[in-house]
Amino acid sequence: MNTTKRPRSVDFRNGALICTMCKNDRFYKEQIKIDNMIAQVMNLHRPRPYANCYICSKCKHEHWMLD
Numbered sequence: 001m002n003t004t005k006r007p008r009s010v011d012f013r014n015g016a017l018i019c020t021m022c023k024n025d026r027f028y029k030e031q032i033k034i035d036n037m038i039a040q041v042m043n044l045h046r047p048r049p050y051a052n053c054y055i056c057s058k059c060k061h062e063h064w065m066l067d
């Protein structure tokens with residue numbers, strides 16, 4: 001993970017994404033490729049096998065978003 005990036009706020013539906021663990025609102029963004037097997041198991045039908053992962057800049061809790 002590239003930790004030199006600046007954490008930033010994330011728009012999520014009607015508001016900003018807030019960490020469920022520490023209420024922080026700054027995250028590092030990582031784009032993760034979903035393995036085809038996992039996508040099938042999870043019954044995901046996606047044109048691109050990617051998920052966004054937002055990692056809390058304070059507690060490192062990971063928040064997964066499928067767009």
Ligand SMILES: [Zn+2]
Pocket residue numbers: 019020021022023024056057058059060061
């Ligand atoms: Zn947090």
